[in-house]
Amino acid sequence: MSQRDPYEVLGVSRSATADEIKSAYRRLARRYHPDVNPNDPEAEEKFKEIGNAYSILSDAEKRAQFDRFGTVGDIPQDPFFGGAGGGISDLFDMFFGAASGGSRGPRSAAREGEDVRVDIELSLAEVITGFERGIDVARSEECDSCAGTGAEGGAAPDRCSQCNGAGVVTQIKSTFIGQVRTSAPCPSCRGEGFLIKNPCSKCRGVGVKPATGKVNIKVPAGVETGMTMHIPGQGSDGIRGGRPGDLYVVLHVADDDRFERQGQHLFTSIDLSFAQAVLGDEVEIDGVDAEHTVEVPAGTQPGDRVTVKGAGLPPLHGGRRGDLICSFNLAVPKSVSETEAKLIREFAELRGERVPKPKGGFLGGLFGKKK
Ligand SMILES: [Zn+2]
Ligand SMILES: [Zn+2]
The missing domain is CATH 1.10.287.110 (DnaJ domain)
Structure with a gap:
């Protein structure tokens, strides 16, 4: 390469x-x-x-x-240099086990950054197009006043004097087979090998502090509520050179009263008058991103449906959009005038249907009560 x-x-x-x-x-x-x-x-x-x-x-x-x-x-490594800093004590540790999980040498001071979760809301229109947007992420970022060291003014941390920076303390114990070395994490620096005598006042010695970062995310078309995007490395900064955490963006599609979603299909409804249902008509229905003109056939029954192909939502990995399915309701007038009532009765009579008796008014009230 x-x-x-x-x-x-x-x-x-x-x-x-x-x-x-x-x-x-x-x-x-x-x-x-x-x-x-x-x-x-x-x-x-x-x-x-x-x-x-x-x-x-x-x-x-x-x-x-x-x-x-x-x-x-590749450079050949001198086996007696560098590496694990080994030697005889390693063998002892191997056979007798170190006090705490066999750790030897300083435990790394680096700590991985935390994972961060952000919830975002998007509209159905955005489900159709997908989008790219900068979002605010509350996370911990490296403290700029100590450059992530945790020490005031970015000073290098002090080497722990008890373990001399090794992070472990070694004890020699006498046993029946002779003297045995054991090692344990240094109690003074808790195994980190260094101490911060004068902690940074901004981050209180942690090396990171709360911040709001902007992360650009690209949400594909076709997502659903509950889907989560995993963005490695965009969570909180690691501590002292540790790997940053990951960002999880949880998606919520906002409810839209006009539509009910079933996968890629959208369901909606529209009210028709008696005249429209009987005689047929042409009506406009709302889609998410466009209006659609649909034909109402003569004699449409309540609950009849019409499908607008391709006016639903796209699948997640690209492809044809689902459908918009509109069902027809029959809007029945809650009250009518006397003239309207008369016409409706005439209509019923004309069709040979049972004609409802008039109610209300002077005559209606009189007959109604006598009956
Ligand atoms: Zn700081
Ligand atoms: Zn120490």
């Missing part, structure tokens, strides 16, 4: 500090993350390249090697 200059890839100078490198990496990784740029091979390639560059520049040894040789290849 051809290797581009990692300084160039991250856009930092050769004298950049570890923190500058880290924040440049984080900024670029967020921009080119595959979840933010789905189906974009160029962004994916870029994301890999950024990761490679960071893996070189974040490792002091590899960075020094690159600075000297302009490349980072």
